[in-house]
Amino acid sequence: MILAEPPPSQGDVHFRLWGIPVRIHPFFWLVALFMGIQGSGETPPLEVLVWIAALFLSILVHEMGHALVQRHFGGHPRVTLYGMGGLAACADCDRSTRSQILISLAGPCAGFLLALLLLLGISLLGHQSGCLLFRQPQVDAVGIRLLGTTFFWSPFQSQAANGMLQQLLYINLLWGAINLLPIYPLDGGQISRELCQLRHPRQGMILSLRISVVAAAAMVLVGLSWGSFLVILFFGYLSYSSYRALQAYQSSLW
Ligand SMILES: [Zn+2]
Numbered sequence: 001m002i003l004a005e006p007p008p009s010q011g012d013v014h015f016r017l018w019g020i021p022v023r024i025h026p027f028f029w030l031v032a033l034f035m036g037i038q039g040s041g042e043t044p045p046l047e048v049l050v051w052i053a054a055l056f057l058s059i060l061v062h063e064m065g066h067a068l069v070q071r072h073f074g075g076h077p078r079v080t081l082y083g084m085g086g087l088a089a090c091a092d093c094d095r096s097t098r099s100q101i102l103i104s105l106a107g108p109c110a111g112f113l114l115a116l117l118l119l120l121g122i123s124l125l126g127h128q129s130g131c132l133l134f135r136q137p138q139v140d141a142v143g144i145r146l147l148g149t150t151f152f153w154s155p156f157q158s159q160a161a162n163g164m165l166q167q168l169l170y171i172n173l174l175w176g177a178i179n180l181l182p183i184y185p186l187d188g189g190q191i192s193r194e195l196c197q198l199r200h201p202r203q204g205m206i207l208s209l210r211i212s213v214v215a216a217a218a219m220v221l222v223g224l225s226w227g228s229f230l231v232i233l234f235f236g237y238l239s240y241s242s243y244r245a246l247q248a249y250q251s252s253l254w
Pocket of ligand 1: 062066107108179187
């Protein structure tokens, strides 16, 4: 996601990964903890820890995907994890359409690759695994169900290991797919803008913002059909913010 980066704080954690500087703002842990403690607040501490670890790893992999491709195109990126998710910022990156589209795609693709490696790893450890469309596995299995697809494996003895795998697969596959929707400020919104501007240099920005308003509103309807307050709120906000950006951009042209 591309939102404003928070200012440095005393609680920041710093390290480098493949030479790319990473900063973790304390709000990242706070929001992750808040999300992990569900409803009644009686979630077992181990489940909360597994969730925080899975979220941390998933967002880090996603942002590193962006950052490594930014560096490939000659930039000097830095990664920040904060309360709103993650950010791979790069002031000196190549601004060409091709580079920008590949940089945007790299985040979700890094998550998909991690999910694929996890499923391969489960098989290599001798556990039966697979994925089924619109069917449940016959064997005694654990897994996740996403958009009619079941990803399953014969369970590990450790509940924490099964929980970690479920969270990692869920976050990386679902968040990767959501991120590809043509909605600002998701990665798909950036790709949509680049493509629209390539075809219509003058009106491309307006077209991509209109697409963003409609696509986010359609996701609100999906949220209504799922009865998910979180989906409705998230996409309702993105549709509204795209609409405001569209109005601001149009008035700036006059
Ligand atoms: Zn991204």
